[in-house]
Amino acid sequence: NAGVTQTPKFRVLKTGQSMTLLCAQDMNHEYMYWYRQDPGMGLRLIHYSVGEGTTAKGEVPDGYNVSRLKKQNFLLGLESAAPSQTSVYFCASSYDGSNQPQHFGDGTRLSIL
């Protein structure tokens, strides 16, 4: 009964390095999301997807790219990591994007040195 699984859980990068965060859900949900959470702030939407093969920009998309090649997976990429991208990243999924609640992964703590 996995739900939403994020990989990795922790990562330390150097400025300029690239990496990909993986989100996998086993609930057959259409909608998937990537958020970042910074101290004292709520969740800010980076990108989201309304179905396989689709992506859309959220509130803070700059510096990130995403892909949804398979319905169950939503990848978040950092092309050239910057210290400002140090944050906790949450992935979420939902059945219909509005009426149903979002199911969240446990988060990825990312530090950029």
Added chain:
Amino acid sequence: AQKVTQAQTEISVVEKEDVTLDCVYETRDTTYYLFWYKQPPSGELVFLIRRNSFDEQNEISGRYSWNFQKSTSSFNFTITASQVVDSAVYFCALIVNTNAGKSTFGDGTTLTVKP
């Protein structure tokens, strides 16, 4: 544009006290959905309740209750007889039907319940 305001950044109470967390939202849409999520110290986000814009009935679930008032654009959350395990960050969130998928979260209220 949508906005969610949780004006209380931090609240501290003693166990068994009642506490109300405020949530005020802004939207021009007539169809929308409001949510409360809990984030305990362990970090995961847990769904608590959903309310749509056409249902102004208050809801009670054990020690938790929610008061939705469209007239004041508020969706407040009350914990009765608080317990130490209620200590967490609580987030209010809004999704409008015309922009399905784009959720707006408040900045959260950190609740500390002291024994």
